[in-house]
Amino acid sequence: MMKVEQKLFENRYRIDEGHGHVAIREPEICRERCTTRSCTWCCPAGCYGTDEDGGVVLSNDGCLECGTCRLLCDEFDNIDWSYPRGGYGVLYKFG
Numbered sequence: 001m002m003k004v005e006q007k008l009f010e011n012r013y014r015i016d017e018g019h020g021h022v023a024i025r026e027p028e029i030c031r032e033r034c035t036t037r038s039c040t041w042c043c044p045a046g047c048y049g050t051d052e053d054g055g056v057v058l059s060n061d062g063c064l065e066c067g068t069c070r071l072l073c074d075e076f077d078n079i080d081w082s083y084p085r086g087g088y089g090v091l092y093k094f095g
């Protein structure tokens with residue numbers, strides 16, 4: 001059976017440089033107040049990570065537009081989320 005990582009590789013993604021559709025509103029909240037850091041473990045595309053200073057970093061590349069990160073950041077509502085502009089973002093390959 002095909003692994004999730006292999007399936008993700010089947011998707012195509014068109015990056016909209018300079019127009020990230022997901023953004024962290026207040027990085028200081030991530031660094032200093034958030035204890036769950038759910039975005040760093042819930043994202044199926046691994047878009048969130050931590051830096052050496054203890055902050056949370058986000059890359060829009062490969063985002064599957066699932067919305068999970070925004071839902072799980074419910075304590076601080078610290079994720080600004082919208083769909084990518086037309087023609088950009090993930091292109092799912094079915095079958």
Ligand code: SF4
Nearest residue numbers: 030034038039073078
């Ligand atoms: S879950 Fe929200 S507040 Fe917590 S680290 Fe992620 S973006 Fe920041």
Ligand code: SF4
Nearest residue numbers: 043063064066067069
């Ligand atoms: S919308 Fe889904 S894939 Fe995109 S950054 Fe959030 S959790 Fe990751």
